[in-house]
Amino acid sequence: MSAEKKKYNLVTVILRIIPIQFKSAPWNCLIENTLGIMNGLSFTLAVVATQRLFDVISKAAAGKAGFLDCVIPLLLLAAVTFGQQIINGVQNFHGIGILLPKSSGRLTALIHKKLRRIDPVYFEDTDFLDDLNKAREGIRAITMFCMIVFVCVSFYGVYFLSIGVYLFRLKPMLIITLLLAFIPALSAQAVNVRVFTRLEEQSAPLRREYEYYQKAICDREYFKETRILGAFSFFYHLFEDTMKLLTEKVWKAERKTALLQLLLDFTAFVGMALSAYMLFRATMSGEITVGMFAAVFAALGQIFAIMQEIVTQHIGNMNRDMGKVVNFIRLLDMPERTGTEGETDFARGVAAKDISFTYPGRDKPAIKNVSLEIAEGETIAIVGENGAGKSTLVRLLTGIYRPSEGKVFIGGLDTAVASPASVYKGVSGVFQKYQRYKMTLKENVAISDVSAEAGAEKIHSVLSEADFEMGDIKLDDMLSPEFGGIDLSGGQWQRIAIARGLYRVNGFIVLDEPTSAIDPIEETKIYKQFEQLAKGKCAVVVTHRLGSAKLAHRIVVMDGGEIVDIGTHEELMSHPGKYATMWEKQAQWYERAEDCVPAQLPV
Incomplete structure (x- = not known):
């Protein structure tokens, strides 16, 4: 998306x-445009009605018409x-209160359905995450953008077309004057498009940063650690600095557009x-009546006010939102992960043949030539030190x-x-980073x-199997x-995550270090249960505790994104290698831990 x-x-x-807008709310879009057309016509009718009233009053003043004629x-x-006020009120309520x-x-x-079809590897790309942030900003912007288009076409378009015909019949030169006032304003807004599009491109990474810092300051997931460790000030200063930088960029863009606005106002005044x-000249020469002069003179202020409203407010808002809307469209245009339909037959197992994988934006492969x-x-069981490529290999083996x-x-x-x-x-x-869904226990598991009644x-x-x-x-x-519900301990949440994995009907199951908050004794108990549940299935266990790996039929040892050894526990311990070295280190940890346990005091 960002390349x-x-x-x-x-x-x-x-x-x-x-x-896209019509598809999201077809009837509401139709209603919005119908109200806009009625609103535009009502403005022109008001000018015509004003002219007729002043013409009759002029005749009455000259004794050529009576009171009833007025x-x-x-x-x-x-x-x-x-009627104009009623239509305008209904349109405003419908647009902001219903359509938006x-x-x-x-x-x-x-956008959520689109994200479901995008290759998950994109979520490892920082540029994509920035683009996604901008696309989400465009969700509201795209509706506002379309509403402005509707207003400009159905309301202003109808109004200027009808009032233009009326003015042209009075004096054709009036139309040219209005255009001369309108064109420079549009040119100024063309510059604004580039200014605010560039601003949005620069703002998205900063916006993601300050949103994260804000979360670190006050989110429930973080507040205990930030308070106890005294990290509030650290994150607050980061948040403050990022906000200042973002505000400075916005201020520069606003200052530039404000200068263009001065030029627009001067042009409108001259026009x-x-x-x-x-x-005035047309009235004095007798080309138009006094009623026409009064109606059109009153309408001129309204016409120029509407022109300024279109250019500075509506087109200006379109320019501001242009970058957000474009990023929304770019997300929709992203290639989707597709493929042919088929049925898995786990009697054929799971196989990786000479696979390599490199994360977006990185040069070094995370997995190299693995079979x-x-x-x-x-x-x-897949074992290895941190960064060895264990979790990446699992994501490849599961098709993520x-x-x-x-x-x-x-x-x-x-x-x-x-x-x-x-x-x-x-x-x-x-998986190691399991989710704690804010739902019922039943929903968390099932x-x-x-789609089916759990x-x-x-x-x-499965809760019992997960202990x-x-x-x-x-x-x-x-x-x-x-x-308004209850909270659970880390160990309880991990057992729910395990039960969730067991609940799904499967022929291939993976446990990717899901027991980090459970003590070794309980972990061994769960893995022994898992050993029974995995019978007849393809199964993968990723663990940093080698004692649990002994339960597997084979142990795969990874280092630097490659498989450096493979075999049973006994086979791997029978010769020097990465596994034997790791086993000795972990054995020393357990021995030291036992040495630190104080002897029982005599009664």
Whole structure:
């Protein structure tokens, strides 16, 4: 998305987003434009009604018309003015109160569906995360952008077309004067487009930073550590510095556009003065009536005010939002991860053949020339030091990432050509960074099968297999203090994460260091249970505790993104190597820990 960005001009953007807007809320868009047309016509009708009223009053003053002749034009002007206010109020309420929230919600759903189809590897790319932040900013902006387009076409377009015909019939030169006042203003806004598009490009990374610092200051996930360690001031200063830098960029852009606004105001003043002079000359020469002069003179102020409103407010807002809307479109235009449908057959196992993988924006591969086969009914353990490539290999073996080189086959399906849904079907896992969903216990466990009614018996079964003690907790209890529920310990949450992985129907299951908050004795107990549950399936265990790895049929030792050894515990210990060295180090840790346990005091 960020490597080679396509350019979008205003016309291209409008042509892209209008169909999207209509699709998100078709009837509301139709209502909004209908109200705009009625509103535009009402403004012109008000000018015509004003002219007729003043003409009749002039005749009445000259004794050529009576009181009753003035009543009808007066009532007509009152009716048009009243109707104008009603239509304007309804349009404002409908646009801001109904169309905007309804469309924003559906556009949010659209962007989420798009993210579901994007290759997950993009989420490792910093540039993509910046672009995603900008695209999310565009969710509300795109609706406001479309509403401005609707207003400019249905309301202002109809108004200027009808009032233009009226003015042209009075004096053609008035139209030219209005255009001369309007064109320089549009030119100034063309400069604003570049200013605010550049501002949005520069602001997104800073916005992501200050949002993170703000979260570190006050989010529930962070506040205990930041308070106890006295880190509040550290994060606050980072937040403050980032906000100052962002504000400075905004100020420079605003200052530049303010100078252009002065030029716009001066141009509008000259145009209006010239129009008023021409109108006065036409009246004095008898080309137009006094009523026409009064109506058009009153309308001139309104016309120039509307022109300034279009250029400075609406077109100005479009310029400000242009960058956000463009990033929304860029996200929609991103290539999607697709593939052919197929069925996994885990009797064929899981295989990686000469695979390599490099994360976006990095030169060094995280996985290099790895080949591995997992047979049905086999459990392998993957061990290695931090940064060895264990988790990356798991993401490749489960099809989350596609290898840069080589092939991965899951149940006979090639992850490079098979659809994600086909690849993921029958695959389950519990990962080190598991999620604590702010939902009920039942939903936390059965989240992989929300389409079917989650059976309480099966949920209780997998919770028991994960060694989760229910106690007084019920399946319908909310696991979130923020939503009036309860909170759990880290160990309890990990057991729920394990139960969640076990609940999903699978032929291939992965445990990627999910037991870091559980003591070694409990961890061994869970892995022994997992050994029973994994029978007849392809299974992978990633662990930093080598004692648990002994439960696997084979142990894969990784270092620097490569498999440096593979075999059973006994085979790996029978010769010098990475595994034997790691085993000796961990054995020393346990021995030292035992030395530190104080002897029992005599009674």
